[in-house]
Amino acid sequence: MLREKRAQDIEKVLAKYPPERRRSAVMPLLYIAQEEYGYCTPEAIREVAEIIGCDPTEVKSIVGFYTMFYEQPVGKYVIDVCDDLPCALRGADRFVSHCEKKLGIRVGETTPDGKFTLNTVMCIAACDRAPVLQINKQYRYALDEQTFDRMIDELP
Amino acid sequence: MAELVNVTIDGVTVAVPKGTLVVDAAKKIGNHIPVFCYHPKLKPVGMCRMCLVDIGTPKIDPATKQVVRDENGNPVIQFMPKLTTACTTPVSEGMVVRTATEQVRAAREDILEFLLTSHPLDCPICDKGGECPLQNLTLAHGPGVSRFDYDAKFHNEKHVPLGELIFLDRERCIQCSRCIRFQDEIADDHVLQFHDRGRGMEIITFSDPPFDSYFGGNTTDICPVGALTTADFRFKARPWELQSAQSICTHCAVGCNITLNTRLETRHGGFEIKRVMPRQNEWVNEIWICDKGRYVHHFTRSEDRLHLPLIRREGRLVESTWQQALQLVADTLRAADGEIVLMVGDRIPNEDAYLLGQLGRAIGARVSVSPNVPSHYADVARAFGVGKDADFKRLGRGDLVLAVNADVEEQAPVWFLRLRQAVVDRGAQLIIAHHRSTKLHRYASAIHRFEVGRAPEWVQQQAETLAQALQAARHALIVFGDEHLDGPRARALAQLLANLLLQSGHAGRSDSGLLPLYPHANTQGVCDVLSPHTALPPAARVVWAVGVGDPQELPPAGFYIIQEVLHTALVEQADVVLPSLTFAEREGTFTSGDRRVQRFYRALPAPGEAKPDWWIAQEVARRLGFEWRYNSPAEIFEALAKDVPAYAELSYAALSRVVEQWPPIGREDLYYGGTAYDNTGGIGARYAAEAETRALPPYDVTIPEPTIAGLKRGPRMLYRDGELIRRSALLRARMVSLQQVA
């Protein structure tokens, strides 16, 4: 139960909002859930809904809308490669194929050992240093196949 | 009256209230701007882009703040650089709208082509096919040919049960969000939402139990495609095969207007109700009905229906003829020497109740209603009920709704919708007093609690404060129920509330008054036309029970005449069983809880030799020597109107009056308002409360002591254990027995 495991964090979040506007706390609470379980588990979604007093369907909808909330278990490292237009012009699609080959998975999948998850994302605002990716929200700029391979191999 | 503004749509100038949306203004002058996501009962969102039009406003000189005029003195119209959604743009003075331009035509065609890229085109097997807005609008505005390969179409799940009653076809869904918005804005059950975005966007439910709402069926009516279908109607018939009969829902006191769709069938001797659809009546149910009204119709063709009169011979009920059965009834009644109890249920129409009452009085019987009919306060409601012209739509800011001992959503679901709108959308004040929490509690500005069954005492104690609150309000509507109250105590509650109305000066005013939550469709009507005795004699020679329904204790008697629709447990006690008809197989009138008298029409043929109650009453009367010759309920109603003062001004002609209603509903407008039916059978009429016609004195109230029987009288819930809408293991497992709770 999230409320038992992370009682203090939840209290801290809820304290930021007036009691009649508890619904606004949905996103920070979901982040706590994601931190705790690695992804937004159905049980956690229902619990968050209960805490903020709304229907689980509404919370599920928010989880579904935002790409940074995961509904499935993800790997230890989540790699988000930008394949939007400017990056594509700098060869992002070829780069993504390489990533797939290197990790042995398709976009949206997780390696069998649970270490990596590969996603493509919309613009992450670093077009000047494309191709670009985020690994667990840390930026890595101006990548090519060699730098990517090295990065993967060096990760613990 | 709101300020009017002039707007010109395709050369036609129309004056509409300020704030009207362009799409509505156009509709008023017969310019049908196509829409998918917009619905006149929901807030606009502008999601489908189907309503794109060319909108221009008079050019204003920034320096002088004056309208710029051309050499002829006409205002210069400045059009928006791009097309604008007509469903989100309110009109403004001098606005010019063009809907017939090439640009608009092309936009509509493009939007439709876009929607059809992921639409499966399985119209032949789609339940909406034939009454589908997407079909109709594609025919009217869409491209003639598709540029897309059929095999390359977007595939998605076609069979997603959202709940036990509603199925979703994700391929057909065009993401208009009408269902989501209906659940959010009207029903306030937030069980549907979008999930994901872009191409992956789809409708989901994550609630537990999934799509759990008393009003879920309405989402299938307003769905502009066949994405939402009901488990009940799924693949049952094509819309063009259906015949429709206008009717009134019988399950609660609201009196929702419904249309019964029937079709020729290989079973049940020909016809069967295929679905129940809402019928527009803006004074009663708008265009909504609750799920019980929509799905609970199978009893009309139940295996337990009585087809022939039965007579007990040698201890067994054997099938007989009307001739024999009626003669036996007449002979028994004649021999009973007036020691007769005629007990009438509150589901039978006014005409039949009236005729039975006349017969009962003529033969000296004790005429009463069945013990579970709350007849004790019908006269209070008749005197202090809502005014003749009261309209839920007008209830709003400055008005007060007082709900005492009333669980409105459970007992009169559609009234819950109306009251919720008055409070949430239009700012009426809501005060609730109940011993437990109800869904209406969400909107209350003040919540009071009393002990179980102590509602009359609470009102008496709080009389001063309540009167003050009522006095401050422009109009006051008081909703009350008889949960955990026996007859005399419920009467005391009604009287106390009536006194409050008198005290605060609201008695006899149009939009104020009492709104009792009766259990059935015609409780008020039966009490009006019968004027029943409230007490039953300890014993009688003959008991004649008509439409009493639920198995219960009858007074001990030597001979039981049971007039029923279904083979109930009560029928087993009978000496003679007379089979009668349900509302679907006959015509008549019902009087709703707010005293609106409404007509319903015949939809089905009678099963076997079953007859309407009035015919049975008349045939018995004639065998007892009365010269009655009524040919139809219409003739009986004429006699009733002469006899019952409250109904004096009513006639079948007055009840079948049809007026134009907004929004327009019906065949050519189904893209706009949904597949609810338009009202051609009459909107009915409410008779005036006594307090409106003359000054009434306050009641002298003494509250009787509570009785065990009264306290055991649980809430009469429409959706209760044992009354399953659809037999399901899931639902049964989830339902907590009311006996356990109480």
Place this chain on the structure above:
Amino acid sequence: MITEYLRKVPVGLATVFKTLFRRPVTIQYPEEQKPMSARFRGRHHLKRYEDGLERCIGCALCAAACPADAIYVEAAENTNEERYSPGERYAKVYEINMLRCIFCGYCEDACPTNAIVLEPIDFPVGYTRESLIYTKSMLLEPPPPGVPGTPQQTPPGKYDRAILPFPPIDESV
């Protein structure tokens, strides 16, 4: 007068004797049948796909198109465990009143899956009205040799389309 009569008799008898040795045009229907044009609209058949599933999806468009109101359809829902036709819907009851039918072929035109075909074989004949109401089992073709009939058990996802792309039209027939 009488001479004219005598003159005409042999002429008439000549016709009799001429036809007496000609083959009769009448046939012993229904035991004996005449070949019909391939496009003749005889009685209806409900077709199957090659895998044995019924083409009819119970959409009742034939009933809607029928000018004589001769067709009656009641639909029901397919499941993967008990599948009659591709897609979700199939005809549970399908009846044609052959006495009402005027053999106009509008039902063929209306059918979105080419399920109903009027073929120049096996004409509806009978001695009672009841026997001329053809039920689904009478109308439905047997499955192709070696192929199971319906209902079939099918893998999920294989038949989620009610209307499959038509095979190319064979012009040679």
